[in-house]
Each structure stands twice: as C-alpha cells, then as structure tokens.
Amino acid sequence: MTGWSVWLQFFLVAGTITVAGSQLSKHGDVLAEKTGMGRTWLGLVLLAAVTSLPEMATGMSAVFWVEAPDLTVGDLLGSCMFNLLILAVVDLFHPPGPVLTAAHRGHLLAACFVVVMLGVALMGLIATPPLTGLTLGHVDLSSPILILCYLAAMRSLFRYQRRDRKAYLAEHEETLLYEDVSLGVAAGKFALSALVVVAAGIFLPQVAARIAVVMGWEQSMVGTIFVAAATSLPELVVTLSALRLGAVDLAVGNLFGSNLINLGILGLMGLLYVKAPLLQVVSAKHVGTGVMAVIMTGIAAAEMMYRPQKKALRWMSLGAFVLAFLYAAHIFVQIIAA
Numbered sequence: 001m002t003g004w005s006v007w008l009q010f011f012l013v014a015g016t017i018t019v020a021g022s023q024l025s026k027h028g029d030v031l032a033e034k035t036g037m038g039r040t041w042l043g044l045v046l047l048a049a050v051t052s053l054p055e056m057a058t059g060m061s062a063v064f065w066v067e068a069p070d071l072t073v074g075d076l077l078g079s080c081m082f083n084l085l086i087l088a089v090v091d092l093f094h095p096p097g098p099v100l101t102a103a104h105r106g107h108l109l110a111a112c113f114v115v116v117m118l119g120v121a122l123m124g125l126i127a128t129p130p131l132t133g134l135t136l137g138h139v140d141l142s143s144p145i146l147i148l149c150y151l152a153a154m155r156s157l158f159r160y161q162r163r164d165r166k167a168y169l170a171e172h173e174e175t176l177l178y179e180d181v182s183l184g185v186a187a188g189k190f191a192l193s194a195l196v197v198v199a200a201g202i203f204l205p206q207v208a209a210r211i212a213v214v215m216g217w218e219q220s221m222v223g224t225i226f227v228a229a230a231t232s233l234p235e236l237v238v239t240l241s242a243l244r245l246g247a248v249d250l251a252v253g254n255l256f257g258s259n260l261i262n263l264g265i266l267g268l269m270g271l272l273y274v275k276a277p278l279l280q281v282v283s284a285k286h287v288g289t290g291v292m293a294v295i296m297t298g299i300a301a302a303e304m305m306y307r308p309q310k311k312a313l314r315w316m317s318l319g320a321f322v323l324a325f326l327y328a329a330h331i332f333v334q335i336i337a338a
Contacts, residue, residue: 043251048254049261051234054198076228079262081292081330084296088323100252100320107256108304111304117149122287125287146263242254259293288333299323
C-alpha cells in the first residue's frame with residue numbers, strides 16, 4: 001500500500017469521526033437533560049466510555065494479535081497526556097475565560113482518582129524485587145488495583161454527582177432546553193452516532209499503524225505519540241462539539257472520564273497479557289510519559305481549584321499554556337530519544 005493511500009484513509013476516517021462526534025455531543029447533551037444524570041456525570045461515564053473504545057480495541061489488538069505490549073502501554077498513557085492537551089486546545093475556543101474556571105468543581109474528584117491510578121501504574125513500571133515477585137501467575141499487583149480504583153472512582157463520582165444535583169435542584173429551578181425532543185429519539189440518535197464513532201475509531205489505529213510502518217517509526221514512540229493521538233481523535237471532536245453547544249461540563253467530564261477509563265483498560269490489559277506481567281516487560285520510557293501525565297493532571301486540577309477569572313495570556317490561560325508546553329516538550333524528548 002502506497003504512502004498517499006494510507007494518508008487518504010486516515011483523513012477519511014478522521015472526517016467521519018468529526019461528523020459523527022459532533023452529533024454524539026449534541027444528542028448526549030439532550031440525554032443529560034432528559035435522564036437527569038447531568039452533564040458532568042454523562043461526560044465522565046457515557047461519553048468517555050464511547051470515545052475510549054478505540055483505546056480498548058487497540059489494546060486488545062496489540063495484546064492478542066500483534067503481541068506488542070509497548071504499543072498498548074504507550075497508547076493508553078499517551079492518550080492520557082493527549083486528553084490533557086485537549087484541555088489546552090478547548091481553552092482557545094472558550095473566549096469568556098479559562099475553560100476550567102467555567103467547569104464544575106466536581107471534576108476535581110475525577111482528577112484526584114486519575115492521579116492515584118497513574119501512581120499505581122508508575123509503581124508497576126518501576127517496581128523492583130521483592131515487589132516484582134508479588135504476582136499471581138502473569139498478573140502483578142498493579143492490574144487488579146487499577147481496576148478496583150476505576151470501580152471506586154465510578155461509585156464515588158456517581159454518589160457525589162447525585163448529592164450535588166439534589167442540592168442544586170433544591171435551590172434552583174432547572175431550565176429545560178430540549179422539551180421538544182423525546183428521550184427515545186435522543187437515545188436512538190446517540191446510539192447511532194456512537195456506533196459510527198466507535199467503528200471509525202477502531203479502524204483508525206490500524207491506519208495509524210500502517211503510516212508508522214511507511215514512516216519507519218519506533219514502536220514505543222508510535223504508541224505514545226501517533227497511535228495515542230489517533231485513538232484520542234474522538235475525544236477531541238466530541239469535546240470541541242460539546243463546547244460549541246455551551247456544555248462545558250460535558251466537554252471536561254469527557255476528558256477526565258476518558259483518562260479514568262484508559263487507566264482501567266491498562267489494568268484489564270495486564271490481566272489479558274498472559275506472557276508476563278505487562279508493566280514489567282515494557283520499555284522504561286513509559287515512566288516519563290506517566291510522570292508527565294501526573295504533572296499535567298495536577299496543573300489542570302490546580303487551575304480548576306484556583307479558578308482565575310481572566311486568561312493570563314491573550315488567547316489561553318496560564319494553565320492551558322503550561323499543559324501545551326509540557327506536552328510539546330515531552331514529544332520532542334521522545335523523538336530525540338527514538
């Protein structure tokens with residue numbers, strides 16, 4: 001297959017995701033109102049689950065067929081970084097002020113769980129004896145702990161969102177924006193858009209892998225940079241579409257929720273990779289990606305807590321600028337070290 005035909009496939013799939021992703025955000029916003037779940041919860045769980053399925057498909061493919069554990073770990077940790085870069089991108093398209101200032105403080109809880117789960121993943125990556133000996137067959141401690149952390153995060157976030165929503169409705173009258181749209185119609189259109197996004201998103205990493213072969217790139221770098229960016233394209237499109245609708249919490253919730261799911265998937269991949277403990281056999285370069293993801297999550301959480309009212313720079317907040325700078329610096333180091 002020639003280089004130009006592979007790139008053509010990539011842009012066709014990316015265009016499909018762009019169109020379907022915008023519809024997914026629109027109908028997701030309707031569902032948030034009709035079901036009473038709220039934009040924060042729906043973004044953290046439902047939208048995040050749909051947009052993270054390409055990472056799941058890539059991980060399964062890399063574990064079972066390609067047998068490339070570095071591709072799996074690089075994709076999942078790289079996607080966590082890329083999702084935080086998206087926060088910087090959406091800040092450019094939110095003129096009233098920093099996007100994280102407009103987001104609900106409830107996202108801080110999700111950010112805290114992301115940091116905890118990244119810490120667990122890093123412990124698995126840097127573990128030395130006797131910790132490396134604490135395994136059950138091919139599974140080390142980090143994999144079940146990551147899965148348990150994800151389940152605990154979902155339970156805690158659900159209870160927090162339900163409590164917060166009850167307190168809000170006790171003091172405010174809810175404004176309905178989609179009275180003329182039925183729940184059934186919204187759910188059907190959401191499901192159809194989700195299927196298109198998932199199908200295109202699953203195919204996208206395969207195209208990205210072919211491009212990597214044509215370009216002659218290293219596997220660990222391909223996973224962290226190119227495949228991670230490719231599998232995160234649904235998050236980017238859905239987040240920008242949600243922001244265009246004015247659904248800031250839907251947008252931010254989708255990104256933090258996707259990172260939680262990515263780390264949960266990392267735990268699942270550790271269970272499914274039967275040759276050896278997954279995090280013990282991959283490249284040490286992933287430690288740098290994990291550490292950078294922790295730092296970037298902390299910066300996002302700090303800006304959400306501090307809540308600056310104006311952007312320190314002309315087009316973006318200081319936190320968004322630092323997120324973009326750190327991502328670019330990490331990618332530069334990855335390319336130099338490849």
